[in-house]
Every structure is written in C-alpha cells, then in structure tokens.
Amino acid sequence: MLRILVLGAAAGGGFPQWNSNSDACNRVRRGDPDARARTQSSLAVSADNEHWFLLNASPDLRQQINENPKLHPRHGLRHSPIAGVVLTNADVDHVTGLLTLRESTPLTVYGSDRVLETLAANSIFNVLNPKFVQRNTIEPGTVFRPEAPDGTSSGLEIETFAVPGKVALYLESADAGNNFGTQDGDTVGLMVRETASGRHFFYIPGCAAIPEDLAQRLRGAPLVLFDGTLFENEEMISRNEGIKTGQRMGHMSMSGPDGTIAAFEKLGVDRRVFIHINNTNPVLLDDSEERAVVNAAGWEVAWDGMEIEL
Numbered sequence: 001m002l003r004i005l006v007l008g009a010a011a012g013g014g015f016p017q018w019n020s021n022s023d024a025c026n027r028v029r030r031g032d033p034d035a036r037a038r039t040q041s042s043l044a045v046s047a048d049n050e051h052w053f054l055l056n057a058s059p060d061l062r063q064q065i066n067e068n069p070k071l072h073p074r075h076g077l078r079h080s081p082i083a084g085v086v087l088t089n090a091d092v093d094h095v096t097g098l099l100t101l102r103e104s105t106p107l108t109v110y111g112s113d114r115v116l117e118t119l120a121a122n123s124i125f126n127v128l129n130p131k132f133v134q135r136n137t138i139e140p141g142t143v144f145r146p147e148a149p150d151g152t153s154s155g156l157e158i159e160t161f162a163v164p165g166k167v168a169l170y171l172e173s174a175d176a177g178n179n180f181g182t183q184d185g186d187t188v189g190l191m192v193r194e195t196a197s198g199r200h201f202f203y204i205p206g207c208a209a210i211p212e213d214l215a216q217r218l219r220g221a222p223l224v225l226f227d228g229t230l231f232e233n234e235e236m237i238s239r240n241e242g243i244k245t246g247q248r249m250g251h252m253s254m255s256g257p258d259g260t261i262a263a264f265e266k267l268g269v270d271r272r273v274f275i276h277i278n279n280t281n282p283v284l285l286d287d288s289e290e291r292a293v294v295n296a297a298g299w300e301v302a303w304d305g306m307e308i309e310l
Helices: 023-029 061-067 092-101 113-121 123-127 212-218 260-264 289-296
Strands: 003-008 042-046 052-055 082-086 107-111 133-137 156-162 188-194 200-204 224-227 272-275 299-301 307-309
Touching (some): 092 113, 092 123, 113 133, 224 260, 289 299
Parallel strands (some): 052 082, 082 107, 107 133, 272 299
Antiparallel strands (some): 003 307, 156 188, 188 200
8 A cells, every 4th residue: 555644735934934924824823723734845655654755854854753653763762664765856845854864874865966966065964874874866757666774675666757847046046047057857756656556646846837748647647746835926926925926936826827727627637636835825724715716626735644545
C-alpha cells in the first residue's frame, strides 16, 4: 500500500505567517475552527510503513516530526524511520528542514545538480555529516528507487521531471532579465510509484504553467497534489500583503482562464489536491467563497496531518 502523509500544506511562512496581521491569520490565532493552522509544505511517503521518504524538508520539520507518530524513533536510543529526502527545488521553505536532520542518523538527500550545488555552496549544510548523509544527484527525467539506509528496497520508485518554475528568490541573478537566472533543474515535479502494485501519484508543489507535455503526463492520473499558492495572480498586491504577482514568483493561480482549475478540467485526474498554499489565499478558510469554488470544481485543500492511501 502506498501511504502519503501531508506534513505541511502551507507555502513559505506558514499559516498564520509570523508577521501577518491579516484577518485570516488572526482567525487562526483566535482558534477559529474554520481557520486551521498549517505549517510549511512537505510530504512523507512510504510503501512499507517502516521507511519514510520526505518530499522536501520544511523549516517546520521538527514540529512536523513531533506531531506525526509515524516519524517517531522506534528502535534503540537513536533511530528514525526517515530514510531520505527528495528535493523539488532549492527554495528556503523546501531545504531549511535539512538542518534539523543533522544528528548523524543515516539518510540520503536526492536532488538535481542545480539543487545539490546550492547546498554544497552553503557551508551551513555541512552539518549533515557526510559519513551518515549521502547526496545523490537525480536529474529531471530520471527514474530511481530510493533505498533504506541498510540498502534494502523501499518498495518505491520515483520519477523526476522538469516543470516550469523559477530559481529560488535568493538565487536570482540581477543581470538575468525576466528569466531571473532560472535553468533546467531548478524546479521539478515527482511521480511516486509503489513498485509492487504500480499505484502512483504526482507531487508538484511549485509550477508556473502547464504546457502540453506536462498535461499529457498528468492525464488520467489517480492523484495529483499541485501548487495552490495563490487563488488570484495579483492576490498579494490587491490585499496589500506583498508586491509580487503569482507569475513573478513562479506559481500558477487557481482561478482564471489560465489558472490551474481550468487547466485540469479536461485531464481526467481522479483526485486533485491543492498544496503549498500561501497565507493570503482565502481557500485556507473553510467558510470562504473561494473554498466553495475550488470544492465545486472537484478540488480538495490539503491540511497538516492529512493521510491518503493508494
């Protein structure tokens, strides 16, 4: 059985964001049941319920581990069921959690050349002791089978594929023009399959567009967890909570003729779940009109602790 555990469903900053005085964030702080708190996005997947692989490592990882018993130590004084981490990009909200995994427990970090080069260039990530933590390069278009630390099969197969996106904000080049220095390998999507049954799903927490090749890849999929950062492209600007559009940040918006909901209408995906949701996005509120819109279109909105079995 393929098990999927949503560790965090929010975009960078979480919900509530630490410095946001918005009504939505304050509803979370007041304990409003229609405004559930969410940490920054990450998944954990397993085929054997023994070895778990993280898909991105959130800055909130310590909290996420503590709140999910499946990731607690089980054997001896030092142990973790976390066998590895697969990175979809080098965004702060996807790599910072690696620093939490520094206590010399064996695991493997998987990422593209571009992502692993970013980690190598920042000496703080050297706290991941190379005697225990391997770094394996997985380029877009690669299919690999992650192993448990003892070399046994995990029962999983993961395919990486390039998706339209943008280089991490802190890596943008001032002289790169509208491309911001983006190159192939900066942003990838993942297809995760259980080898025994063939059951699979797609995880794409960051995506700027759905070109035809990506649409064909997703067509008829049983489950897709997809970038839900913003409901509208100029949402942050119109709410006076930022100066960037979704496009500028490398994210599709849910609504509109070029939005995610419209793009998925003819793809025949059985189950569609929004993840990586910004604190400005009103779909985070169970009682919002925007939540009603996405639900009516057949979409779910992920929450921390959400479990899916295939």
